[in-house]
Amino acid sequence: MNQIYGPTSGIAPIPDLAQGGGSDGATGTSGFLDSLKSAIGKVNDTQLEAGRAVDALMTGDTQDLHRTMVALQQADVSFQLMMQIRNKLVAAYEEIQRMQV
DSSP states (O other): OOOOOOTTTTOOOOOOTTTTOOSOHHHHHHHHHHHHHHHHHHHHHHHHHHHHHHHHHHHTSOOOHHHHHHHHHHHHHHHHHHHHHHHHHHHHHHHHHHSOO
16 A cells, blocks of 8 residues: 555656667657657556546446546546646747757
């Protein structure tokens, strides 16, 4: 019971390219894309889990309202985090587009 679960508990950190990642840019891009896909997949899994918890509560399979609400809150927080990360990535992309060459 000492393990803490949260919206980022299953997200792997992005590997540091400066430490043995090599100078190959494709490896860094691939690692970033894999991390991003993994994070989006975990958010999706959290959303699906919350949906299953709501369905179980509505059909009477479970009476545990507390766990259902916790699942819904975890899904909400993880989705909000994903959207904020997306907004930061879009803002960074737009900033790069405005840079003078």
